[in-house]
Amino acid sequence: MTRLSQWLTNRLIGVRLAGEKDDPFYQSRILGVRGQVLMVTLPYLKNKGLWPGPGTRLAITLDPPDQGTAVPPSAAGGPATGSGGPSETPSLETRSTIPAAPGSPIPGSPGTASASSTLTPDPAAQASGKDGDRRTNSPHPGGTPTRAPNTAETAGSPEPFLAEVVERHLKPIPSLVLRIRQDLPLLKALSGRRHCRTLAITSGKGGTGKTLLSANLAVILASHGFRVTLVDADLGTANVAVTLGLKPQADLWSVIDGRRTLEEIQLEGPAGITVIPGGSGLQELANLTQWQFGKLLGALSALESRSDLLLIDTGAGISQNVAAFLRIVREVVLVTHLEPAALLDAYAVIKTMASQQMRPRFSFLYNRVTAPPEVEASFSNFQATAQQFLKTPVEFLGFLPEDPNVLRSVRQQRPIVLTYPRSPASKSLAQIAESLVVSGFGIQESPF
Secondary structure (H helix, E strand, C coil): CCHHHHHHCCCEEEEEECCCCCCCCEEEEEEEEECCEEEEECCCECCCCECCCCCCEEEEECCCCCCCECCCCCCCCCCCCCCCCCECCCCCCCCCCCCCCCCCCCCCCCCCCCCCCCCCCCCCCCCCHHHHHHHHECCCCCCCCCCCCCCCCCCCCCCCEEEEEEEEECCCCCEEEEEECCCCHHHHHHCCCCCCEEEEEEECCCCCCHHHHHHHHHHHHHHCCCCEEEEEECCEECCHHHHCCCCCCCCHHHHHCCCCCHHHHCEECHHHCEEECCCECCHHHHCCCHHHHHHHHHHHHHHHHHCCEEEEEEEECCCHHHHHHHHCCCEEEEEECCCHHHHHHHHHHHHHHHHCCCCCEEEEEEEEECCCHHHHHHHHHHHHHHHHHHCCCEEEEEEEECCHHHHHHHHHCCCHHHHCCCCHHHHHHHHHHHHHHHHHCCCCCCCC
């Protein structure tokens, strides 16, 4: 995968009907790229009262609105599909390769300069109104999606470009497949823009220490100047706030059901990290519908404009919620132990993603290691097996040694990198954070 395609995936864009210059843009997210075809999250165009369908022509801006994605809230049955409605399963592989612009910088590190596009939309193109509206026009099922202001045509902003909806899907994530009506200079124009790096930390089984890793990595990176948002996506059994000694007054469920906004529930953690607390003991949060997850995804997308790293601490295993979060990130860190059961469960996570043609960048990390010489042999066998049977490369990120200070810091509800900075585990965490920075943010000289 080229640098440009890595960056494009998961980027925010603004969407409206083509030819409607006075209409507001609504946020959407690029899920995948193949040549001049994009897969994006399904936006609800509130001002027109419709979900775009096949044949609809859209104007796309590279400067997304500031507010959250306008997605439909939870509703029985979702949008009306009508004749020629959406397919149930996407056919576009979302991890594809497109040529990168020569000399394109690796975006994402603090201070990356912005680029502007010189593309001009086809003045003859009009919104599809008729054909598209007949299949997609339906009343809003309830609630009010966020309406974002039209900010794309202000001075210094790039011109919108045109795209046509080819397909619409409901599963696994409500999405559109778009064909871009301009040439590759559009994609080249994107390469200089700053982005938010998204990374999920997960495990095949519980008790491997992924939340400990998530919290401490967030603190380390924030202390070195990165804007870090830590999302507790272990829906139903969340414990990031407890690990950091925070006391949330509300959780993600209050955002999904419309009682609160993300800004109202977010907390400031150690080193200035932003923490989005999950919910604990809520059956509804542990079993989100497709449309509830779409609403949550839209709310989380607003965090990207003020974050360099969006760190998602998922639940363990391969539940529907976990799989949904893993589909929207470009990088996944798998935390495991040396025990065969933990390794088998980690393999199951990769197998599940590979079976759905979703292959993010997988990194492997061993926790609570008592015999470091065993790590190399274990990972070598795991890597070879994943490559042979799943055709999925897995990288080695590192390991954390068994350290009694970890338990002490957990009891104190403080990150170990702050309470015991010279402990073996803290030193290993610093090395892991450094590896993530150098490999992912394109920084040639380590800040550590």
